[in-house]
């Protein structure tokens with residue numbers, strides 16, 4: 160048995176015994192889950208619709224994307240339940256609901272909050288974390304728009320306070336594989352590089368990439384994707400209005 164296997168056996172054995180030392184050791188081993196996820200700009204398109212639903216697709220174009228988040232309270236290094244996770248994103252062609260009159264090729268005038276152009280709600284929704292700190296969404300893989308690399312926006316709310324605002328990204332290799340598929344290829348005309356997106360660079364986007372995304376059916380990405388990510392939050396933190404992209 161190699162060293163790693165013995166270590167796991169050791170941990171498995173001691174984790175059956177409930178003791179403070181074991182709890183601390185367990186937390187140490189789970190340390191990577193207990194790191195604050197960097198925050199990022201809210202951007203102009205957040206709307207507090209609070210639509211509680213797991214499937215946010217509403218038949219929008221794009222490949223289905225099953226996305227799970229595991230929310231960790233970094234101050235306790237434990238999964239956190241009853242956190243409201245709110246996500247919003249563009250469809251495969253770069254359009255946001257409630258802003259369908261803004262062309263995806265037009266650079267927004269400002270990163271501050273923009274007034275909606277209509278009342279559509281696709282690709283927006285909230286879920287509440289369960290006892291394991293988990294939520295799951297069914298969405299579509301987002302497309303590009305204007306100067307932005309593909310991303311998904313996220314907020315975490317605890318007791319009505321916004322404690323976290325982030326943008327989640329993908330590996331360049333995945334973005335470019337997706338860009339060759341229908342319907343994404345209608346929009347993309349050059350290689351996508353996260354590094355070309357100034358918000359990605361400024362917000363340390365490398366640290367909020369969702370890695371290890373797999374085909375949903377285990378075989379082909381063209382039939383859909385499956386991803387998950389740990390979101391480390393500090394529930395006593397209040398996200399600043401600058402991050403919210405609002406003038407107050």
Ligand SMILES: *[C@@H]1O[C@H](CO)[C@@H](O)[C@H](O)[C@H]1NC(C)=O
Pocket residue numbers: 275276277278
């Ligand atoms: C959204 O719907 C409400 C209620 O029907 C309406 O008052 C409002 O003008 C609509 N907003 C836009 C931007 O269309």
Ligand SMILES: *[C@@H]1O[C@H](CO)[C@@H](O)[C@H](O)[C@H]1NC(C)=O
Pocket residue numbers: 241243316317318319
């Ligand atoms: C869960 O969070 C909501 C606010 O989002 C709060 O009203 C409710 O009391 C919380 N429930 C528990 C059991 O803490």
Ligand SMILES: *[C@@H]1O[C@H](CO)[C@@H](O)[C@H](O)[C@H]1NC(C)=O
Pocket residue numbers: 317318394
């Ligand atoms: C939420 O509010 C309730 C009632 O004020 C409080 O008991 C609870 O500890 C709060 N939860 C968190 C995570 O702050």
